[in-house]
Amino acid sequence: MPNESTTIDRAAALRAALADRLCADGKITSPAVEAAFRTVAREHFLPVEVSLEIAYGVDNPVVTKRDKDGVAVSSVSAAYIQARMLEQAELRPGMTVLEIGSGGLNAALIAEVVGPHGRVVSVDIDHEVTDLAEVLLRSAGYADRVTVLQADAWRGVPDEGPFDATIVTVGTGDIAPAWLDQLTADGVLVLPLIMNGITRTIGFRRDDDHLASTSTELAGFVPLRGAGRQVVRLTVLQDANGWQVTLQFDAHVPADLGQLHDVLAAPRTEIWSRVTVPHQTSFADLHLWLAWFLPGFCLLSADDGTELAGEHGSWFPYAVVCGAAFAYLVARPTPDGDGVELGARAYGADGDLAAGTMVEQIQAWDRDGRHTTPTFGYWPADSDHSQIPAGTSVLDKTHGVVTIRWPERY
Ligand SMILES: C[S@@+](CC[C@H](N)C(=O)[O-])C[C@H]1O[C@@H](n2cnc3c(N)ncnc32)[C@H](O)[C@@H]1O
Structure with missing residues (x-):
């Protein structure tokens, strides 16, 4: 059996190798996110039966909870997805960040990027998830920078915010009005948006009364539960x-x-x-x-x-x-x-x-389509839809409309 110091050395080597690989693959593009991946001990936040090799793999999501039918309801996202979402959120030191969907690991990464003057609020609908995340974050030394809350995030977190960035780590069919209400004027919203069954993780910034995409990634997530869950x-x-x-x-x-x-x-x-x-x-x-x-x-x-x-x-x-x-x-x-x-x-x-x-x-x-990349917009219900540019396709949602523009289609 490996002794403790060998395991620590091996974890450190794998951590460095993961950060190297994510940088080489272009998944990490900023020094702050790179430093976070070189610092946070992923194994601390994962179930003990998860090997170090899995913990430090590029593309290894780990399911942490299933419902009675065996369907995954909570997981720790793959390292490359966490890296991309942190980059999409354009995080900087001192920011206040909302993480929707908790677990501990991603909150620790965000806390590293926003630094000692920043703050993270991490919300999960599931008290088992928040109870564990709180314990793990405290024992890893992040208690003063991360607040863990149990709530249905669809309604926002009324006593917190405003947020410079909101990172939604659960698949959602729409944008909750509360997420926009609690986002600063120049804030970034990153979310896996389900559009007619197909999900893209989109980074949005405000553009006047609507949102315009700044980045798009391909990723799968467990679905949102609670008041905003999508009915199929x-x-x-x-x-x-x-x-x-x-x-x-x-x-x-x-x-x-x-x-x-x-x-x-x-x-x-x-x-x-x-x-x-x-x-x-x-x-x-x-x-x-x-x-x-x-x-x-x-x-x-x-x-x-x-x-x-x-x-x-x-x-x-x-x-x-x-x-x-x-x-x-x-x-x-x-x-x-x-x-x-x-x-x-x-x-x-x-x-x-x-x-x-x-x-x-x-x-x-x-x-x-195949040689160009689409861009997305989101026009809340109270925005001026007559300003949606001609030649843009529109998908109705409950609280607004999503738009797509594929440069060569029109
Ligand atoms: C992919 S996991 C979160 C991963 C985590 N951010 C990490 O460290 O990688 C998605 C989480 O979203 C939570 N969730 C689902 N619906 C929610 C809701 N309405 N409000 C808050 N959390 C929700 C689930 O309980 C689950 O734990």
């Missing part, structure tokens, strides 16, 4: 053996889903797009594109026994409902073996229509 609609289809395929809709649910009854018994159609993607190349922005520009877009999951599940590895959980059919994103190897061609496969009487509609948008993304 599920449509469950059954095959002849009783196995289920589930379609999950966010904001827009197609009118006549009854037409999908029995579609799994119908023959399938497929259409290929001639759009190819080399191996090891992300096409995550295609999912975002489909979520914004494909009416009837939904997320797809399938029981293990279904025909769909049997097509293991050749399909992605993004689908569209069109009339009496649904189509989903598929890929097949290119003849040269260097990548995949994207296409759509569909179940139902309107299968050609559904697959064709999806393929049209794959081709539109290839033409107008």
Whole structure:
């Protein structure tokens, strides 16, 4: 068994290696965030069974709590995501920062960046999370700089603030009015925003009466609980053996889903797009594109026994409902073996229509989207929506609208 000093040396070496790697990969871009990653002992905040190698991995989220169905409700985010969010928040010494979703580790990193004259308020809806975070932060020496509170952060933290930065570490379908009320005039709001089922972690600053994005990252988070939780609609289809395929809709649910009854018994159609993607190349922005520009877009999951599940590895959980059919994103190897061609496969009487509609948008993304990066806006309900620039696409939320602008689309 390794003795204590060997373990401490190994942790220090892994900590330095993680910071080196995050800097080399461009995930850390400022000296203050680098110093925080070189200082905070990640293992102190993680369950004892988590090895040092996992604790200091670049991309190792650690689930710390699950609900009765086994679904993750709390976790410590992967190191690279924490690094990116701290950079997105543009933190500086002396700032007062709100962290929504607690655990201790990320609050300690923020506390290092804002320094002895700064302050962190870390809020979690779950008292088990806050109780533990408080103990861990105190024993690590951060009690004087970090206040841990148990509350549903959707309503803000009325006795605290205003905040120079708010970092939301839980997936949210909308921006709570309280988060904007408690943000300083030049404050930064960083949050994983779910847009029609697809999440981007967006850094926002105020621009007059609305918000404009300053940065965007790809990341997944556990969903917000409490008053602001997002309601999704599920449509469950059954095959002849009783196995289920589930379609999950966010904001827009197609009118006549009854037409999908029995579609799994119908023959399938497929259409290929001639759009190819080399191996090891992300096409995550295609999912975002489909979520914004494909009416009837939904997320797809399938029981293990279904025909769909049997097509293991050749399909992605993004689908569209069109009339009496649904189509989903598929890929097949290119003849040269260097990548995949994207296409759509569909179940139902309107299968050609559904697959064709999806393929049209794959081709539109290839033409107008894949080589540029979108920017986002958020216009609260009380802002002047007539000022939303022409050629911007809009997604309705409860407390405002999200906008996207894809430079070459318009
Ligand atoms: C990904 S974890 C937080 C990770 C943490 N910031 C870290 O150190 O990496 C997300 C947390 O958000 C919390 N949460 C969910 N809904 C919330 C709400 N409405 N208000 C406050 N916290 C919430 C969950 O209980 C969970 O602990």
